[in-house]
Every structure is written in structure tokens, then in C-alpha cells.
Amino acid sequence: MSETAMSLAHAQALYRTMARIRAFENAAEEASKGGVAAFGASLAQAKVRGPLHLSTGQEAVAAGVCAQLRADDLLTSTHRGHGHSIAKGASIERMMCELFGRATGYNGGKGGSMHIADFSVGMLGANGVVAAGIPIAVGAAHALRVRGGGALVACFFGDGAINRGPFLEGLNWAGIHRLPVLFVCEDNRWSATTATGAMTAGEGALARAQAIGVPGLAVNGNDIFVVDAAAAALTAQIRAHGGPRFLHAVTYRIKGHVSVDAAGYRSHDEVARALEQDPLELAAIRIAAIGGVRAVLAAIDAEAQAEVAAAVAAADAAPSPPDAEAYTDIQDTGAGRWRD
Amino acid sequence: MARLSYAQASCSALHAAMQQDALVVALGEDVGRGGVFGQYRGLQQTFGAERVIDTPISEATIMGAAVGMALAGLRPVVEMRVVDFALCAMDEVVNQAAKARYMFGGQGRVPLVARMPIGLWQGSAAQHSQSLETWFAHIPGLVVVAPATPQDNCGLLAAAIACGDPVIYMEHKELWGLEEEVDAARVERLGVAAVRRAGSDVTLVTWSRTLHDALRAAEAAQAEGLSLEVIDLRTIWPWDRETVFASLRKTRRLLVAHEAVQVGGFGAEIAAVVAETLGVPVRRLGAPRIPVGYASSLEAVTRVTPEAILSVARELAKKPAR
Numbered sequence: 189m190s191e192t193a194m195s196l197a198h199a200q201a202l203y204r205t206m207a208r209i210r211a212f213e214n215a216a217e218e219a220s221k222g223g224v225a226a227f228g229a230s231l232a233q234a235k236v237r238g239p240l241h242l243s244t245g246q247e248a249v250a251a252g253v254c255a256q257l258r259a260d261d262l263l264t265s266t267h268r269g270h271g272h273s274i275a276k277g278a279s280i281e282r283m284m285c286e287l288f289g290r291a292t293g294y295n296g297g298k299g300g301s302m303h304i305a306d307f308s309v310g311m312l313g314a315n316g317v318v319a320a321g322i323p324i325a326v327g328a329a330h331a332l333r334v335r336g337g338g339a340l341v342a343c344f345f346g347d348g349a350i351n352r353g354p355f356l357e358g359l360n361w362a363g364i365h366r367l368p369v370l371f372v373c374e375d376n377r378w379s380a381t382t383a384t385g386a387m388t389a390g391e392g393a394l395a396r397a398q399a400i401g402v403p404g405l406a407v408n409g410n411d412i413f414v415v416d417a418a419a420a421a422l423t424a425q426i427r428a429h430g431g432p433r434f435l436h437a438v439t440y441r442i443k444g445h446v447s448v449d450a451a452g453y454r455s456h457d458e459v460a461r462a463l464e465q466d467p468l469e470l471a472a473i474r475i476a477a478i479g480g481v482r483a484v485l486a487a488i489d490a491e492a493q494a495e496v497a498a499a500v501a502a503a504d505a506a507p508s509p510p511d512a513e514a515y516t517d518i519q520d521t522g523a524g525r526w527r528d
Numbered sequence: 529m530a531r532l533s534y535a536q537a538s539c540s541a542l543h544a545a546m547q548q549d550a551l552v553v554a555l556g557e558d559v560g561r562g563g564v565f566g567q568y569r570g571l572q573q574t575f576g577a578e579r580v581i582d583t584p585i586s587e588a589t590i591m592g593a594a595v596g597m598a599l600a601g602l603r604p605v606v607e608m609r610v611v612d613f614a615l616c617a618m619d620e621v622v623n624q625a626a627k628a629r630y631m632f633g634g635q636g637r638v639p640l641v642a643r644m645p646i647g648l649w650q651g652s653a654a655q656h657s658q659s660l661e662t663w664f665a666h667i668p669g670l671v672v673v674a675p676a677t678p679q680d681n682c683g684l685l686a687a688a689i690a691c692g693d694p695v696i697y698m699e700h701k702e703l704w705g706l707e708e709e710v711d712a713a714r715v716e717r718l719g720v721a722a723v724r725r726a727g728s729d730v731t732l733v734t735w736s737r738t739l740h741d742a743l744r745a746a747e748a749a750q751a752e753g754l755s756l757e758v759i760d761l762r763t764i765w766p767w768d769r770e771t772v773f774a775s776l777r778k779t780r781r782l783l784v785a786h787e788a789v790q791v792g793g794f795g796a797e798i799a800a801v802v803a804e805t806l807g808v809p810v811r812r813l814g815a816p817r818i819p820v821g822y823a824s825s826l827e828a829v830t831r832v833t834p835e836a837i838l839s840v841a842r843e844l845a846k847k848p849a850r
Contacts, residue, residue: 295633323592331600357586522766
């Protein structure tokens with residue numbers, strides 16, 4: 189789909205997804221203040237505990253790719269997985285409840301941000317280990333093939349993941365078995381607190397994929413029109429039994445590695461330049477160019493913020509899981525032998 | 529009943545499971561050719577390459593893909609060739625397979641069987657000879673099984689495939705050729721030990737290949753008037769406390785013998801639970817904490833022999849039973 193051909197309705201729907209992700213991330217960030225001791229923050233109790241990896245600034249990748257997914261397609265995510273979950277159709281309220289560690293969260297309070305999942309929409313889980321979702325996606329694609337039906341798996345990972353072994357293993361495997369996987373390298377340029385470029389030899393993600401025989405595209409991951417068009421093309425090729433495809437979407441991690449990381453290790457200039465490329469702002473300009481009006485987008489923003497505020501209120505009011513829940517959903521064989 | 533080797537018995541169980549359930553698949557290196565030990569012989573011809581899946585030498589992705597298959601509804605049987613190679617897939621076993629059900633709040637389950645053969649294997653040296661069952665017994669979420677006989681390698685594998693939990697299934701490399709009459713229709717229950725020889729003086733708990741040395745030790749002990757009750761644990765986690773305790777109420781003395789390194793071995797766990805609960809004398813016997821050497825003289829140093837078992841049993845029998 190070329191950008192001129194994008195309908196205003198579709199563009200606004202993409203913007204809505206991005207706005208909902210942005211509102212969610214902002215609220216989660218606020219609720220996490222004081223939540224971890226790392227990076228110099230205090231030990232004070234926050235509503236969102238532990239490491240919170242925000243995808244603020246990366247919304248166009250999640251929104252653009254997931255707009256091309258069907259309900260029966262599957263998705264694997266990263267430790268920075270809120271956007272992917274929302275874009276695949278997860279409920280913001282149940283996600284916020286999970287971040288607050290509530291019984292009403294998707295994982296009943298057992299997973300939190302790093303393991304957020306909604307299997308009912310095919311979102312097979314965020315993952316606390318870099319690149320761990322790649323083999324899982326490949327196996328899920330095998331299952332889709334054995335079970336029949338023509339669905340695909342969207343496998344999100346970051347730029348840091350291309351330096352782990354499962355990246356090579358997973359792409360090679362998907363290639364030899366011609367599996368229906370869309371590999372999405374969501375390149376935010378930072379591997380925790382180290383610039384990925386300094387740690388990566390050669391020509392980068394797409395070149396590595398191509399060397400393994402997995403074709404794809406490299407795009408500006410902050411431009412929702414471009415991501416949407418690339419994802420449309422690649423998913424169509426996969427659905428036509430073309431085998432796996434690769435999308436290298438270059439974006440930028442506006443926040444630190446975790447919510448309380450002030451990211452003082454990078455320059456103000458770098459961040460200032462990135463903020464000029466804010467994907468929501470870019471989308472607003474694009475939408476104006478095809479006849480959209482700012483007031484409509486402002487209304488979408490307001491609705492997203494209201495939805496998230498309601499989710500926070502619901503999460504605040506929801507109960508914590510009872511202690512007994514610590515002992516459920518571990519294993520059936522030998523259940524009860526917790527201390528032996 | 530048919531006379532089957534330990535390898536053939538497992539193949540028979542997998543064949544039956546794949547015939548019964550189209551969601552059961554097998555994957556790993558060389559499985560299409562029948563597996564390096566013949567334990568997959570004929571399966572790809574019968575069930576096709578989509579269900580008996582040849583893979584690259586990519587242990588992390590073999591295991592990780594199995595997790596993805598399981599989360600998406602299949603029941604994969606994973607071939608790791610030897611447990612030593614499974615160390616390349618520890619994230620996928622420990623952080624993914626074992627944790628997925630819990631950390632996703634029960635939204636998904638991982639009913640996979642990971643076959644990771646253990647044990648000494650005639651000159652295979654330090655990286656192909658380890659017995660690492662205790663590593664996996666330590667991880668919440670995993671079941672650990674170690675069959676010692678052809679009959680059990682049929683019935684326990686069938687049970688492992690039917691089990692909804694991730695099962696670490698540890699065959700022993702020196703047992704592949706062991707033969708006996710096997711009832712292929714028999715499915716065992718996980719977590720249930722077998723009393724292989726009745727006795728009255730000392731309870732000898734063991735598993736995997738060491739069972740056969742334990743039985744030899746018991747035979748020799750009988751000749752000198754010492755009666756050993758030999759229990760084959762079969763499932764390491766959850767281990768069968770009831771059967772072990774029932775035996776100890778009779779003998780009041782426990783010896784645990786295994787091929788794994790004694791320090792931090794699973795024998796320590798059993799001995800500790802027994803000592804805490806029953807207060808009877810306990811002894812452990814495992815390999816010294818050294819890598820397995822190549823030369824036969826060096827390899828022999830790590831072996832738990834019938835003589836060594838008998839020697840410890842004699843010492844234990846001298847202690848007053850409490």
C-alpha cells in the first residue's frame with residue numbers, strides 16, 4: 189500500500205493504536221516511580237514494581253505491524269512488550285492490572301510487565317530474556333503448519349537480540365522449513381545502556397537476515413505509513429507461502445532502559461533529534477497531508493488518556509492475588525510437594 | 529509381549545503416542561534417520577517429515593521451538609542426543625519451558641518431553657558422560673524421569689508424553705542395547721518407584737543404570753547374610769516418598785547410590801529428607817567431584833561399582849538402626 193493510497197480511516201485507526209500505547213506507557217511510567225532500586229532510584233514502594241521497559245517512541249512499529257495481523261495470527265514479544273500487546277488487541281485494563289500485580293491482571297499478578305501475555309488474542313508473551321522469543325515463534329509457526337489454517341507468527345525482538353545465538357538459529361530454521369514467520373527487528377538503537385552499533389559487526393540486522401536467505405525490508409520505524417506498507421507487503425508474501433520475511437524497523441528508545449533510568453549515558457542532542465521524529469507527531473503530519481484534521485486526532489488522544497485513566501483506577505481498586513496463588517499453575521505432577 | 533531393547537522400547541512408545549494423537553511430534557538432530565541410537569527408527573517413514581522433524585544443530589532453538597509448539601497446542605518430544613548438549617538450551621528449559629505456565633498465569637502450558645540421555649558411555653570423556661538429573665530436579669515446573677529398564681523406557685515415555693507438564697526424560701546411554709520382554713501396552717505412572725528386590729537390613733535407593741549395579745551388590749550381600757531392599761526411583765522429581773518411607777520403616781537404614789557426582793547430587797536431597805523425617809542413619813554414594821576422564825583407568829575412578837555399594841551397605845548395617 190503506498191502512502192497516498194492509505195485511507196483516512198485506516199490512518200486514524202493506526203494513530204489510535206499508537207495513542208493508546210503512548211497513554212499506557214506514560215501512565216505506567218508514572219506509576220513506577222520509585223519502583224526499582226537500580227539506576228539510582230529510591231527503594232520506596234511504587235504501584236508498578238520492578239523493571240519497567242517502556243516502548244515510548246516505538247509505537248509505530250507495533251501499530252503498523254499488528255494492523256496487518258489476523259486474529260488467528262500469533263505474536264511473540266520482548267521485555268518491552270506493552271505496545272505489541274495493545275496493538276494485537278489486549279485489554280488495557282487487564283494489562284494495567286497485571287502491571288499493578290493484581291489478581292485481575294492477565295497473568296493473575298504472576299508475570300508483571302516483563303511477562304505480559306494475552307493468549308486469547310494470540311499474544312504468546314513478553315519475555316525477560318533477549319532473543320528468547322525467536323525460537324518460540326519458530327516453533328509456534330511449526331504448530332500452525334501442523335494444525336493447518338494459514339496463519340502466521342509475528343516475532344518481535346530488539347536490535348540487541350541480533351547478537352545472540354538464537355537469532356541465527358531461529359532464522360536458519362525458519363528458512364530451511366519455509367515457516368510462516370515475520371521477524372521484526374524493532375531497532376531502538378540501544379542495548380540496555382550501550383549503543384548497539386558499537387557492539388554489532390557488519391552491516392546489521394537485515395544484512396544478517398539476507399545472508400541466511402530470509403528476505404526483507406529496512407524501513408523508518410517511526411513512520412507509521414511506511415511500517416504499515418512494509419508489513420502489508422511482507423505478510424502478503426508470507427501468506428502466499430513464500431516462507432519467512434524480515435522487517436528491520438529503525439526507531440528510537442525515547443526513555444531509558446527501564447523507567448527509572450535517566451539515560452545520562454547518551455547526549456542531549458541525540459535525544460533532541462529523536463524527539464523531532466516522534467512517531468505520533470510524524471503521523472499527525474502524514475494524516476494532515478491526506479485530509480485529516482488535528483481536532484480528530486486530539487479527540488483520539490483524549491479518549492486514549494481517558495481509557496488509560498480508567499484502567500489505572502480499576503487496577504488501583506483491584507485485589508492482590510491471595511498468597512495461595514503462589515502455589516498454582518506450576519506443575520500437576522508432584523503438585524503440593526513445595527517443601528518436601 | 530515382545531523382546532525389545534531399551535532403545536526399541538522407547539521407539540514403540542513414541543510410535544503408539546503419535547498414532548493415537550496427531551498433535552504429538554518429534555524433533556531433533558538426525559531423528560529422520562532414526563536417531564543416533566536408533567530410538568526413532570522408522571518413525572519419519574510412518575508419520576512424515578512434518579511430524580518427525582529433522583533439525584539443524586541448534587539446541588537452543590530445538591528446545592525453544594518445542595516450547596513454542598507446545599504453547600501453540602502441540603505435544604513435542606525433543607531429542608537432545610546427550611544431556612551435555614542440552615546445556616546449550618538451558619535458558620529454553622529453565623526460563624521458558626519450566627516457567628511459561630506460571631508466569632503467564634496459566635494461559636498456556638508446555639506439555640513437552642525433553643529426552644536428554646545421561647551417563648557414562650565407554651570412553652566418551654568429560655563432555656558426553658555427565659549425569660545432571662539434579663540440575664533439573666531443582667527447577668520448579670519440571671518433572672524428571674530416569675528409566676532403568678526396557679519395560680520402563682516404554683511405559684514411562686508413554687506417561688511422559690501424556691503428562692501435561694514439561695518432562696526431562698533421561699535415558700542412560702549404556703542401556704540402549706539392554707533387552708527384555710516388554711508389554712508395550714503398559715503405561716507407567718510418573719512419581720511411582722519400583723521395589724526391584726525385597727530385603728530387610730538396608731534400603732538401597734537408586735535409579736537409571738546404577739540400578740543394575742545395585743542389584744548385583746544386593747546379590748553379593750545376600751551371600752554374606754546382608755539383606756538389601758533395592759528401590760528403583762524411576763521418577764527423580766517428584767520422587768516416591770511413600771515407597772521409600774515404607775521400606776525404611778522396615779529396614780531403618782538408607783543408602784542412596786547414583787552415578788552422578790555425589791556433592792549436591794539428588795542422593796543428598798533424599799538422604800536429607802529421610803534424616804529430617806525419620807531420623808534413621810543415611811549414607812550417600814556417588815561419583816567423586818571430578819570430570820569424567822577418557823582413559824579406562826580414569827573413567828573407572830568415577831564409576832559407582834557393586835563392590836563400592838556393598839562396602840557402604842556393610843558399614844551402614846553395622847550402625848544401630850534407630
